[in-house]
Amino acid sequence: MVYVFRLILLLVAIIFFNEESFAQIKIEAGDPPNNSDIPTFFKSKVSEIQDEIDNVKLGEVKTIAVSPGGLPVYAVYYGEKENFHSQANYNSAVAARNPAFYAQKDSISKPVVFFVGPVHGHEVEGMAGLINLIHIAETGKDYRGKDWSALKKKIEQCRTIIIPCGNPDGRKRCPYDSFIGLPTKIMTKYGQGTHKDGTSWGWPHAKSLHPMKGDVGILGAYFNDNGINIMQDEYFNPMAKETKAILEIAQKEAPDLTVSLHSHENRPIVLQPAYLPLFMKERVYDLAHRVNNRYKKNNLAHWPDDWFWSPEPDDKRFPPAKTFNLISALHHISGTMAFTFECSHGSVSENSPEPVVRYDDILDIQLLLYDEMFNYILEKRLLWQKSAPD
Numbered sequence: 001m002v003y004v005f006r007l008i009l010l011l012v013a014i015i016f017f018n019e020e021s022f023a024q025i026k027i028e029a030g031d032p033p034n035n036s037d038i039p040t041f042f043k044s045k046v047s048e049i050q051d052e053i054d055n056v057k058l059g060e061v062k063t064i065a066v067s068p069g070g071l072p073v074y075a076v077y078y079g080e081k082e083n084f085h086s087q088a089n090y091n092s093a094v095a096a097r098n099p100a101f102y103a104q105k106d107s108i109s110k111p112v113v114f115f116v117g118p119v120h121g122h123e124v125e126g127m128a129g130l131i132n133l134i135h136i137a138e139t140g141k142d143y144r145g146k147d148w149s150a151l152k153k154k155i156e157q158c159r160t161i162i163i164p165c166g167n168p169d170g171r172k173r174c175p176y177d178s179f180i181g182l183p184t185k186i187m188t189k190y191g192q193g194t195h196k197d198g199t200s201w202g203w204p205h206a207k208s209l210h211p212m213k214g215d216v217g218i219l220g221a222y223f224n225d226n227g228i229n230i231m232q233d234e235y236f237n238p239m240a241k242e243t244k245a246i247l248e249i250a251q252k253e254a255p256d257l258t259v260s261l262h263s264h265e266n267r268p269i270v271l272q273p274a275y276l277p278l279f280m281k282e283r284v285y286d287l288a289h290r291v292n293n294r295y296k297k298n299n300l301a302h303w304p305d306d307w308f309w310s311p312e313p314d315d316k317r318f319p320p321a322k323t324f325n326l327i328s329a330l331h332h333i334s335g336t337m338a339f340t341f342e343c344s345h346g347s348v349s350e351n352s353p354e355p356v357v358r359y360d361d362i363l364d365i366q367l368l369l370y371d372e373m374f375n376y377i378l379e380k381r382l383l384w385q386k387s388a389p390d
Helices: 002-018 046-054 088-093 124-139 149-156 168-173 184-192 240-254 277-299 326-334 359-380
Strands: 062-066 072-077 114-115 159-163 255-266 337-344
Touching: 046 072, 046 124, 046 168, 046 240, 062 240, 072 124, 072 240, 088 326, 114 240, 114 326, 114 359, 124 149, 124 159, 124 255, 124 337, 149 359, 159 240, 240 326, 255 326, 255 359, 277 337, 277 359, 326 337, 337 359
Parallel strands: 114 159, 114 255, 255 337
Antiparallel strands: 062 072, 072 159
């Protein structure tokens, strides 16, 4: 009898621990199937991230958090951690009129570059890019076999930190592994989710209910399994462990440059950050132009020279429209030059009936962004040094 009881408990445990919380959503009847032409180099699945992590030899892998769905959130570190001789948090150091009290940065210490992989689980393009970046850091080549040995050397000149996916729950639930050629409304449906009546939450209304609980049909990949949009968390008291882990890395590592990788239906672009000092917005603007010009030179999707944002103050008039989001929080906890990069999904609509990117384009867009980030910080790093004693 005792044996039978234990056997029942064991079977229940096996079922429980193998049951996938919010398992991958099935594509609803009438919606297009997942793309069947995805090349092997375009890796973004949770299993493919795990495979890459398992093959890391030169970097150091850390599990920085466990998602509500029980999935590990990984960070891969290349290069030794610098000793910045910190004696104050960043904001206190700024109040003392010198960020060097938080982190001393001189010409001898290595720049720190921080890649925050997509916190929106359907924005797979950044995951594919970062898996290839890890492979480059390990081998000097991407998964197409293309040589990036120069980029590998730049990685080695820096302390490089890579979170390949900031929201594995959302990625696991997303039934699509690419949105190239698929309708933008499908990307929105499974990305931002639906009401119980099947209508899409859409952007920006998907941010009007947070956590995303209650009137939810499909829980969009925007959110972790607790319905938290990490990009819009409560940063003074984070609701998601993933958010807390990302901020802790920034606080401890004092990154010089940080990107949060996202995707949209338009051409790729570095967005203007909100609630950052004007001098930092100007630096992001400079980098944005360099990245856009790099795409232009490589015949990739880009923005015309006469169309671009300019650094400006936030919310000149009521009501506020700019948000203090993950980018703002990353800067204010570490002083990092933080920005959002929006890649192209390649989705289509009435206004854009043809994809602006293909798989090779997306990977090149990602890797050229990373390369230009390293170029920028190696050329134009801000040095934080204490004044020489009298």
